[in-house]
Amino acid sequence: DVKVTQSSRYLVKRTGEKVFLECVQDMDHENMFWYRQDPGLGLRLIYFSYDVKMKEKGDIPEGYSVSREKKERFSLILESASTNQTSMYLCASSWDRHGSYTFGSGTRLTVV
Amino acid sequence: EDKVVQSPLSLVVHEGDTVTLNCSYEVTNFRSLLWYKQEKKAPTFLFMLTSSGIEKKSGRLSSILDKKELSSILNITATQTGDSAIYLCAGARGGKLIFGQGTELSVKP
Numbered sequence: 001d002v003k004v005t006q007s008s009r010y011l012v013k014r015t016g017e018k019v020f021l022e023c024v025q026d027m028d029h030e031n032m033f034w035y036r037q038d039p040g041l042g043l044r045l046i047y048f049s050y051d052v053k054m055k056e057k058g059d060i061p062e063g064y065s066v067s068r069e070k071k072e073r074f075s076l077i078l079e080s081a082s083t084n085q086t087s088m089y090l091c092a093s094s095w096d097r098h099g100s101y102t103f104g105s106g107t108r109l110t111v112v
Numbered sequence: 113e114d115k116v117v118q119s120p121l122s123l124v125v126h127e128g129d130t131v132t133l134n135c136s137y138e139v140t141n142f143r144s145l146l147w148y149k150q151e152k153k154a155p156t157f158l159f160m161l162t163s164s165g166i167e168k169k170s171g172r173l174s175s176i177l178d179k180k181e182l183s184s185i186l187n188i189t190a191t192q193t194g195d196s197a198i199y200l201c202a203g204a205r206g207g208k209l210i211f212g213q214g215t216e217l218s219v220k221p
Contacts, residue, residue: 004154031207033209035210035211040117040121040213041213042200042209042211042212042213042214043200043202043209044211045208045209045210048207048208050192050207058208090154090155094207096207097143097204097206097207097208099143099144099146099160099202099208099209100146100157100160100206101157101209103148103154103155103156103157104154104156105153105154106153106154
């Protein structure tokens with residue numbers, strides 16, 4: 001069964017900490033994405049990558065960075081966590097440009 | 113600015129009812145319109161609609177794309193409690209998805 005795996009289901013971090021959210025896919029997909037999901041706002045795109053070592057900013061990149069050193073792994077980094085980054089983070093991957101994503105189960109991050 | 117708007121934001125129905133969820137979009141270089149269902153975890157794919165496939169059906173679920181009105185609807189007939197979820201609509205721009213706010217559907221026994 002093909003899969004996108006996010007390393008943590010729930011995380012609690014303190015303000016100012018550096019936070020790493022990991023995402024691994026086993027489908028040999030070229031494209032990978034990070035979204036955050038907030039009530040009333042839907043899913044908003046943070047960063048995406050169409051190839052190894054490549055990254056592009058999405059609609060809300062401020063306060064985040066990403067790393068894609070291997071095709072199957074796409075990491076989201078919060079350099080200095082803040083309370084307004086408390087959210088559900090969803091990773092996704094796809095093989096085409098029509099948007100048929102496969103999502104991970106999400107990481108619910110709470111910053112206190 | 114690209115945007116996707118869903119309505120209603122939440123809906124409560126009883127088992128057996130038919131529901132219609134709405135989605136309107138303004139997406140530059142629009143490629144396709146997608147619907148996902150999200151229960152407690154990962155959104156799962158339902159339908160993708162493009163100019164060459166503007167109506168899709170799967171069991172009790174069906175969806176139509178109106179390219180003139182820049183909108184789509186998702187119909188669910190004979191609803192069941194297992195249909196309770198957040199339904200997400202998204203427009204594809206290049207390889208990226210622009211999501212609406214989601215519609216939270218609750219089906220009561």
